[in-house]
Amino acid sequence: MRRSADDRVFRITTGMFAAIVLLLVIGIGFELWRQSMLSIDKFGFRFWTGRVWDPVSGEFGALPFIWGTLYSSFLALLLSTPIALGIAIYISELSPGMLRQPLAYLTELLAAIPSIVYGLWGVFVLTPIVRKLELLLPESLRRTPFFSGPPLGVGMGMAAIILSIMVIPFTSSVAREILKNVPIAQREAAYALGATRWEAIKVAIGFGKTGIIGAIMLGLGRALGETMAVTMVIGNNPQISPSLYAPQYTMAAVIANEFTEAADDLYLHALIEIGLLLFIITIFVNFISRFFIWTTKQRMERPA
Amino acid sequence: MLTAIDMERFNAALAPSAAALESMNAKISVRDFDFFYGSAKVLHGITLDIPDRQVTALIGPSGCGKSTFIRSINRMNDIIPNARAKGTISIDGRAIYSSDTDVVSLRRRVGMVFQRSNPFPKSIYDNIAYGLRIGGMRNRRELNNVVERSLIRAALWDEVKDRLNESAFALSGGQQQRLCIARALAVDPEVLLMDEPASALDPIATTKIEELIWDLKVNYTIVIVTHNMQQAARVSDRTAFFMLGRLVEYADTKTIFMNPKEKMTEDYVTGRFG
Amino acid sequence: MSKAWRRKIISAIAEGFCAIAVLLALIPLAMILFYVVKQGFTSLNWAFFTQMPKPVGEAGGGMANAIVGTLILIAIAALLAVPIGCICGIHLAEYPTSKFSSIVRFAADVLNGVPSIVVGMFAYIIAVLPVKRFSAFAGGLALAVLMLPTVVRTTEELLRLVPAGLREGALALGATRTSAVFTVIVPAALPGILTGVLVALARVAGETAPLLFTAFGNRFWSISLRQPIASLTQQVYLYANSAYDDWHRQAWAGAFLLVMIILTLSIIARLSVRRLERMNRP
Numbered sequence A: 001m002r003r004s005a006d007d008r009v010f011r012i013t014t015g016m017f018a019a020i021v022l023l024l025v026i027g028i029g030f031e032l033w034r035q036s037m038l039s040i041d042k043f044g045f046r047f048w049t050g051r052v053w054d055p056v057s058g059e060f061g062a063l064p065f066i067w068g069t070l071y072s073s074f075l076a077l078l079l080s081t082p083i084a085l086g087i088a089i090y091i092s093e094l095s096p097g098m099l100r101q102p103l104a105y106l107t108e109l110l111a112a113i114p115s116i117v118y119g120l121w122g123v124f125v126l127t128p129i130v131r132k133l134e135l136l137l138p139e140s141l142r143r144t145p146f147f148s149g150p151p152l153g154v155g156m157g158m159a160a161i162i163l164s165i166m167v168i169p170f171t172s173s174v175a176r177e178i179l180k181n182v183p184i185a186q187r188e189a190a191y192a193l194g195a196t197r198w199e200a201i202k203v204a205i206g207f208g209k210t211g212i213i214g215a216i217m218l219g220l221g222r223a224l225g226e227t228m229a230v231t232m233v234i235g236n237n238p239q240i241s242p243s244l245y246a247p248q249y250t251m252a253a254v255i256a257n258e259f260t261e262a263a264d265d266l267y268l269h270a271l272i273e274i275g276l277l278l279f280i281i282t283i284f285v286n287f288i289s290r291f292f293i294w295t296t297k298q299r300m301e302r303p304a
Numbered sequence B: 001m002l003t004a005i006d007m008e009r010f011n012a013a014l015a016p017s018a019a020a021l022e023s024m025n026a027k028i029s030v031r032d033f034d035f036f037y038g039s040a041k042v043l044h045g046i047t048l049d050i051p052d053r054q055v056t057a058l059i060g061p062s063g064c065g066k067s068t069f070i071r072s073i074n075r076m077n078d079i080i081p082n083a084r085a086k087g088t089i090s091i092d093g094r095a096i097y098s099s100d101t102d103v104v105s106l107r108r109r110v111g112m113v114f115q116r117s118n119p120f121p122k123s124i125y126d127n128i129a130y131g132l133r134i135g136g137m138r139n140r141r142e143l144n145n146v147v148e149r150s151l152i153r154a155a156l157w158d159e160v161k162d163r164l165n166e167s168a169f170a171l172s173g174g175q176q177q178r179l180c181i182a183r184a185l186a187v188d189p190e191v192l193l194m195d196e197p198a199s200a201l202d203p204i205a206t207t208k209i210e211e212l213i214w215d216l217k218v219n220y221t222i223v224i225v226t227h228n229m230q231q232a233a234r235v236s237d238r239t240a241f242f243m244l245g246r247l248v249e250y251a252d253t254k255t256i257f258m259n260p261k262e263k264m265t266e267d268y269v270t271g272r273f274g
Numbered sequence C: 001m002s003k004a005w006r007r008k009i010i011s012a013i014a015e016g017f018c019a020i021a022v023l024l025a026l027i028p029l030a031m032i033l034f035y036v037v038k039q040g041f042t043s044l045n046w047a048f049f050t051q052m053p054k055p056v057g058e059a060g061g062g063m064a065n066a067i068v069g070t071l072i073l074i075a076i077a078a079l080l081a082v083p084i085g086c087i088c089g090i091h092l093a094e095y096p097t098s099k100f101s102s103i104v105r106f107a108a109d110v111l112n113g114v115p116s117i118v119v120g121m122f123a124y125i126i127a128v129l130p131v132k133r134f135s136a137f138a139g140g141l142a143l144a145v146l147m148l149p150t151v152v153r154t155t156e157e158l159l160r161l162v163p164a165g166l167r168e169g170a171l172a173l174g175a176t177r178t179s180a181v182f183t184v185i186v187p188a189a190l191p192g193i194l195t196g197v198l199v200a201l202a203r204v205a206g207e208t209a210p211l212l213f214t215a216f217g218n219r220f221w222s223i224s225l226r227q228p229i230a231s232l233t234q235q236v237y238l239y240a241n242s243a244y245d246d247w248h249r250q251a252w253a254g255a256f257l258l259v260m261i262i263l264t265l266s267i268i269a270r271l272s273v274r275r276l277e278r279m280n281r282p
Helices: A006-033 A037-043 A064-095 A097-112 A115-136 A156-181 A184-192 A199-207 A209-225 A229-233 A250-259 A265-301 B002-023 B066-073 B103-110 B124-134 B139-153 B174-185 B203-216 B231-236 B254-258 B265-267 C002-043 C046-050 C064-094 C100-111 C114-129 C136-161 C164-172 C178-206 C232-240 C245-279
Strands: B026-037 B038-051 B056-060 B085-089 B110-113 B191-195 B221-225 B238-243 B246-252
Touching: A006 A037, A006 A265, A006 C046, A006 C100, A006 C114, A006 C136, A006 C178, A037 A265, A064 A097, A064 A156, A064 A199, A064 A209, A064 A250, A064 A265, A064 B238, A097 A156, A097 B246, A097 C002, A097 C245, A115 B174, A115 C002, A115 C232, A115 C245, A156 A209, A156 A229, A156 A265, A156 C002, A184 A199, A209 A250, A209 A265, A209 C100, A209 C114, A229 C232, A250 A265, A250 C114, A265 C114, B002 C100, B026 B066, B026 B221, B026 C136, B038 B066, B038 B221, B038 B246, B038 C164, B056 B246, B066 B085, B066 B221, B066 B238, B103 B110, B110 B174, B110 C164, B110 C178, B124 B139, B124 C178, B139 B174, B139 C064, B174 B191, B174 B203, B174 C002, B174 C164, B191 B265, B203 B221, B203 B231, B221 C100, B231 B254, B231 C114, B238 B254, B238 B265, B246 B254, B246 B265, C002 C245, C046 C064, C064 C100, C064 C136, C064 C178, C064 C232, C100 C136, C114 C136, C136 C178, C164 C178, C178 C245, C232 C245
Parallel strands: B056 B221, B056 B238, B110 B191, B191 B221
Antiparallel strands: B026 B038, B026 B085, B238 B246
16 A cells, blocks of 8 residues: 655665664674685685694684584583473473562573673682582593593583583573463373373473474574683683593684784784684574574464 | 433434435545455445534444444555555545545544554643644643643543543543543544444443534544444444445434345344344 | 383473472572672772772772773663664564565574674774774774664564554554654653663673773773773673782672672563553553
8 A cells, every 4th residue: 555755754764774783794794704804815714624823923723713612512502401491391381380480580590690700600619619520520431531631620611511501591591482382282182192291291392392492502602602701711722622621712712812912914814714703603503593493483373 | 222212312313314414415425445455355345425424333243344444534554564445435525545645634634533442651631632742733722722622522521630641541441432532533633433432341431432422423524333233323323234345235324223225234233143 | 000100200200300400500590699799799898989990919999990981881882772773673663574674683683693702803893993992982882783683672572562552543643654653652662662771781781702802991090982991891800810819809899790780670671571561451
């Protein structure tokens, strides 16, 4: 139907403001790319596979950081996923109605605490505890590559623990929303067939499976880019090791630590290229996550 | 069933309306009007004349198109995406769907009251003054006058005159609806559209609204959608019966209820379906 | 019979695990809050709010410049992000189904997922590199980009909570779309939008990474937008990495202040959103 002149003006004016958001996303990608040209041109693909990071001789290989980011995020998800899903299930399916709101609020409070406070707490409170636990580990396990090296407290394991705590609220709140939206008929059908409560919950989880994977990936997106807390507890040593005891390094941490020290352009461009990769990876992960969550919600809106 | 009082009103209303019919002073004329939501045709070739300063009721089972029709008269349907109109509706001889119609000024001439009262989250005063203010009126004295006059016309003045600055949400449901009527009257429309204005109200509040409609028709052309046939019989001069997007019968209210020509109308008004 | 028993036991164990999961998440929360209060509250004193940092290794002093710096940074962020974000949110709420809106909505989600340190790099490239100087403005810009998606989505969601009847009421009185939006719809959602903005501000007030190479930090008093500026979070970071007990003490005090600000704002927001929901149910 024909729209009035006022409507057109309104639409275009507000639309220009909306376009800023779009331009920002494009602008971030473009600027990061433009300001990492030196490094991209010089190293090409070698940048991603090189293990040597030596600003003095101008040799930049980002593999240890990529490894550190992926490995710490993977370990964090390993810890956070069962807990986050447990929380989502407890709050949406099991808890007494009275507790539901407060528990949801409290668990989501974990997302409101600043990264720097996690870091501070990690350094001064959690590290000594983790170190004691590391010392208690049986000798037989200490000989495996996963626990080799001196128990310092700081290191990959410690980073994974902090990260997993930080990621839990993101995964659990989305998973909870998905479970809440699973049609009641799904559960009733299971109960009607004589299912136990857990079996009925499994049916609900199965129904929302894609969305729950999306929730986990949303957490992954957070873990990949997390900076301060990880920088403070991971040890900041660029090495590739499966050991949870080993001090390692992540992409975000190396940017945080070295960016202001980058004396020459190549060094700066190399760091920005790491940022560019982080940008691309997180967009990719978030995209898939949103897509999964979106398709699940679409499916739930139709009667099942 | 019509009560004795209803009948009295009925007859009182009939005398002038019969006379008016002779000259058929049409305020709104509708010719071959179709309406579509996307590809679904919801109104089929509506043709009728709505007389000036009378109450015209639109009745029919839900989904019959009566609400769509009333919302076409002030082009409220414009805000629905993919909605499309065909044919003409003219007010005072000017086609409202022509390309030179200014929808905004059309809506100031054709006021509307909705099924659910929708006061703005503002004070009673600011609700009434809203239409004037967006029209550019700033003079406080003038605003005060219009607010008072509109509230008096909507029979709400005595109940709220001491608390004009309170939130409109503090009013009861019936008062809120009369506030919305006053708000519509404040911009001085010629036509007042009412889309089931009493359907969410209790009987006492409903009576007040009906009395108000009765009083308002001296100055305004009123079109009212109602699913309550007794209400249509009580308040209207003319009645149009819609079904499945078609206008089945349109005549004097008395004729529609006492002596309908169409079998379908008779079945509906006697409660055989609907 | 025994099979049924087994199933019931499995169900009970699984349910038990879920309850334990909740505890596992609440333990760190309680621990963090406990330590922040225990270490931080006892370290707070008048000097913390009023004095400048002391030279390296010297005890005493405070974070006056960092507190003011954080306020300035979030004020810049709000000035940049709120108008853009709100109008963008209005557009999304007014044209919810248009293709452009879904692209913008997607862009806002993408922006929301971009790590804050990457946003910091972007602000560095466009606001530090050209003038070769760290500045409060660059820091505020980074925070603005970070809070923008929250402002956009909160505005959109709250505008959609406004009952359709209000819009129809305004249009039926001859309001144009612009006046209907700005005189009725936005005012109806305003309390909610404001609290959304407050929450977004609280979140960015806790950001550190994007400030490291934009606002950069400053040991001295500065309120100039064109100079490096201190912030609470960066000061906490600096002190946490130091070797002095008194600085550790002040780091906890800073953390306490941050957490209190964020908790207060999020509780206010929670209460007022509930009020808004009640108000819109007449």
